[in-house]
Structures are given as C-alpha cells and as structure tokens.
Amino acid sequence: MAAPRKGSVPGSENSLPANPDDLALLARFTEHLALQRNRSGHTVRAYVGDARALIGFCRDAHGDPSAALDDVITLRLLRSWLASMSIAGVSRSTLARRASSARTFTAWSCTVGALTADPAVRLSAPPSRRTLPGVLRERDARDAMTAATSGAQQQDPVALRDRVVVELLYATGIRVGELCGLDVDDVDLDRRVLRVLGKGDKERVVPFGAPAEDAVVQWSTVGRPALATPNSGAALLLGRRGGRLNQRQARSVVHEVLSAVPGAPNLGPHGLRHSAATHLLEGGADLRVVQELLGHASLATTQIYTHVSVERLRAVHDQAHPRA
Structure with a gap:
C-alpha cells in the first residue's frame, strides 16, 4: 500500500484526487447533496470533503491515477482508510461521520453509474460516544442575561444587538445559523414567536418570553436603525457595517x-x-414539546437532555446525601 502524500494526514481533505473524472464526479455529488437532498452548506462541505479524502487515499494506495473507480474503491481500502484515521487519533464521532459520508457517496455513485457495486454496504465504524453537552446553571444563565442587559443600558447599537443575540438564543434554543438567518418579518412581537427556517428548510414557530421581547424592541427601535445601510436588506441582526450578522x-x-x-x-x-x-425539561416541559422547539427530526436526539438532567441530579445527590 502506498504511503499517504507527504504533509497530509491519513484520511484528511489534503488528499486531493487529480483525476479529472474524480473531480467531475465530486462536483456532481456536491450538486446532489445541495439541490436534491437539500443538505445544509456545512453538511455538504463535510460530506464532499470526506469523499474527496476517500478517493485520494484509495488512489494513493492503488497507485494508478487513471484506474477505474471500481478498481480503486474497495471494502478493504475503505476499512484501511478508517483504520489509518483511527491510528492517527481521529475521534470516534469523526470516524462515524466519515463512514457515513463514505456510505452515502458510494451508494450515490452506484445510482449514477460511477460504481457497478457498492463496496461500503458492509462498512462499519466504531459507534460514537454521545458526550453530555455543557450547560449553564440557571443562575449563570440569569447572570449572563443580566450582564447583556447592563451592557445595553447605554443604548449603544452593538450592545443592544448583543443582548438580542443571547436573549433569543437562550429563550428559544434556536441554532446560531437559524438566529443569523432571521429577517425582520420573522419576528411576531404580538404573539412573541419567531418563524425559524431550520435544517432541511423545515419551518417552525418558536415562542420567546418578555425579556427577549424587550431586547428585540430596543434593538428594532434604537439599535438596528443606527447600523442599517441600504444593503442591510431584511436581516434582523446586523454587523457593525450594516451587513447581516454572521x-x-x-x-x-x-x-x-x-x-x-x-x-x-x-x-x-x-x-x-x-x-x-x-432548563425546559427540568422545569417540567414535555420531551416532545422540546423536540418541536429545537427542531429535532428524531426524539432520540432530544433525549440526550434527559441524560444531562439525570447527571446533574446525581451530582447534587452525591454532594448532599450523607450516604451517597
């Protein structure tokens, strides 16, 4: 097996295929993910980067840059690709994602005739360990909102915007991309709800409370007009130069x-x-309600937050109970 290119990490995006047919296939794969499967830009970049790295690794190992892709991508080399990354210290979660990328790419390549058989059907990767996400204590969350409010008291436009950022993120649980994508018309102050465009262009309505409403009103009446330019368009949140906040x-x-x-x-x-x-779950919210608010396609994704609550409960018990 040929060694990886000098200066590249095994299985990384630095392994670039030089075959024009490979590059054309990757361009079609990009289009398929973005337009037909409606994947987010982040997902498209990750999957195409993984496919590019896979082809580069397999061609390096095969040694013939002009060989047909059927001869280049084999189950043995797919496993070697994952093994090389594991040896290099790549995390289990990244390995799992790259295995998923490989399966998606080879299955699609079969449908378009680039491969005659799917070599990744029997490809597996170590299951990723689901780590508990970091969370704020409720008092820390209150202190953070207070800090943002005090910074906005001078009516500085940027401070007013910063308050909206943290208030809406915490009040609604929306993703940062969803926040930055909000337009002025997506905010319904009368009903205190946001219209959010989530993953897969799925739209949902998310409520927010009085503190977030106050922050939005202050920003809309004082802060945004001070930063807005003719190029601001309908963006709710703006950067210092008037463009949409990134x-x-x-x-x-x-x-x-x-x-x-x-x-x-x-x-x-x-x-x-x-x-x-x-905090919603600890306050008694139903798991399916939280799923809807967060825009999770699967309830299993939302259930990780129940584990967070259990872990925090156990920590308090261990600290407070005399026979813990």
Whole structure:
C-alpha cells in the first residue's frame, strides 16, 4: 500500500484526487447533496470533503491515477482508510461521520453509474460516544442575561444587538445559523414567536418570553436603525457595517457575554441551546414539546437532555446525601 502524500494526514481533505473524472464526479455529488437532498452548506462541505479524502487515499494506495473507480474503491481500502484515521487519533464521532459520508457517496455513485457495486454496504465504524453537552446553571444563565442587559443600558447599537443575540438564543434554543438567518418579518412581537427556517428548510414557530421581547424592541427601535445601510436588506441582526450578522460574530458575542459571569463555563451559542433545552425539561416541559422547539427530526436526539438532567441530579445527590 502506498504511503499517504507527504504533509497530509491519513484520511484528511489534503488528499486531493487529480483525476479529472474524480473531480467531475465530486462536483456532481456536491450538486446532489445541495439541490436534491437539500443538505445544509456545512453538511455538504463535510460530506464532499470526506469523499474527496476517500478517493485520494484509495488512489494513493492503488497507485494508478487513471484506474477505474471500481478498481480503486474497495471494502478493504475503505476499512484501511478508517483504520489509518483511527491510528492517527481521529475521534470516534469523526470516524462515524466519515463512514457515513463514505456510505452515502458510494451508494450515490452506484445510482449514477460511477460504481457497478457498492463496496461500503458492509462498512462499519466504531459507534460514537454521545458526550453530555455543557450547560449553564440557571443562575449563570440569569447572570449572563443580566450582564447583556447592563451592557445595553447605554443604548449603544452593538450592545443592544448583543443582548438580542443571547436573549433569543437562550429563550428559544434556536441554532446560531437559524438566529443569523432571521429577517425582520420573522419576528411576531404580538404573539412573541419567531418563524425559524431550520435544517432541511423545515419551518417552525418558536415562542420567546418578555425579556427577549424587550431586547428585540430596543434593538428594532434604537439599535438596528443606527447600523442599517441600504444593503442591510431584511436581516434582523446586523454587523457593525450594516451587513447581516454572521455566525462567527454571534459566537464571539456569546463567549464575550459569558466571560463576564464568574464561574460560568466557556460555552458558545450551542451551549445556550443545550442550556435552554435542559432548563425546559427540568422545569417540567414535555420531551416532545422540546423536540418541536429545537427542531429535532428524531426524539432520540432530544433525549440526550434527559441524560444531562439525570447527571446533574446525581451530582447534587452525591454532594448532599450523607450516604451517597
């Protein structure tokens, strides 16, 4: 078996196929994921990157850059690809995703005639360990919202926007991409709900409370007009130059706000989403209601938050009970 290209990590996206037919196939795979399967940009980049790395690895191992893909991608090399990444220290969750990417790519390649048989039918990867997400304690969440509110008291447009970012993320549990994608018309202040476009272009309605409503009103009447430009369009949240707030900026906002709370974990927007779900369940919300609010396709995804609550309950018991 040929060694990986110098400077590349086994199974990484640095292994680029040079065969023009491979590149054309990857372009079609990209189009298939984005347009036919309606995958998010992040998912498309991950799956295509994995497929590109797989082809590069297999061609390096095979040694003939012009060989037919049927001769290049075999079950043995698929397993070697995963094994090389495992030896290199790639996490179990990443291995599981790359195995899934490989199965998706080879199955699709069969349907378009690039492969005559699917070599990944019997491909498996170690199951990923589901780690409990980091969450804020309720008092930390309250302190974070208070910190954001105090920063907005000077009516600075950016501070007003930052307050909306953390209030809406925690109040609704929406994803950071969903937050940044909100338009002005997606907010119904009369009913206190957001119209959110989630994964797979699935639309859902999510409620929020009075503190978030106050933050949105302050931002809409004072903050947004001060930052808006002719190019702002319908975007609800804006950057300093008037463009739509991007996810990187929103993450920076959350980290900065939480850094003002002593003892709070260093979480990003997804941490606020986890916290919202956990606090809802601890407050008595039904699991299926939380599933709907978060936009999870499967109830199994939502159930991880019940494990978070159990772990926190066990920690309190161990600390407080004399015979724990």
